Amino acid sequence: MVSRREPFLADVQKAKADWRALVEPRENSRETPFTSQRPLMALRKVLDRDGIVVVGSGNTQGSVKQSFPIYEPRTHITSGSYSPMGWAVPAAMGAKLAKPDRQVVAIVGDGDFMMSLPEMGTAVMNGINVVFLVLNNQGYMSIRGGQRKFMGRHIASEFSHHAGNGAPYSADIAASARASACRPGRSRRTKTWKAA
């Protein structure tokens, strides 16, 4: 007799397989500009199993939940729920103070990171060795996606010279890091990510 659970379990297996088929090409993509999943795969290869990721709002939050394997309890700290921007950077510094022997990485979007730029100075002054992985897509792109989905257009969610010619705008985050005496690294292309 076929148990009632079997069709249900088959459905779950199929849903999982469909999901992996959808997301795997994004995780392994070598496109430029890179997908939001791709740097996460590169990070996972170099981060210790008990390394801590602290994740900000926007697209990165979903991508980490969907694609970043977590191996140990309390190594994935995410703002969740209302998902406040400006939280992940200081929260990561707090995690490092609590667990100084662990690797700690804040994974944040450019909009989120720019809400806590001064914290770089705090990190340097207090010797808090955290990595800030900033995924810069030049905008509040998760909001842009929502605007387009529900209203068919977007307003003020891409960073551009709204008062001028509309040209794209991007803060030079690496220069901001240098100005705060942090050590910046910048990457546009995935082929420079040797560890991946």
Ligand SMILES: Cc1ncc(C[n+]2csc(CCOP(=O)(O)OP(=O)(O)O)c2C)c(N)n1
């Ligand atoms: C303090 C605060 N203001 C506004 C929001 C609404 N909000 C959620 S995600 C987001 C955009 C985040 O931009 P970014 O960090 O660049 O990530 P992206 O969406 O581009 O992936 C905004 C404005 C919020 N979560 N917190």
Ligand SMILES: [Mg+2]
């Ligand atoms: Mg962004």
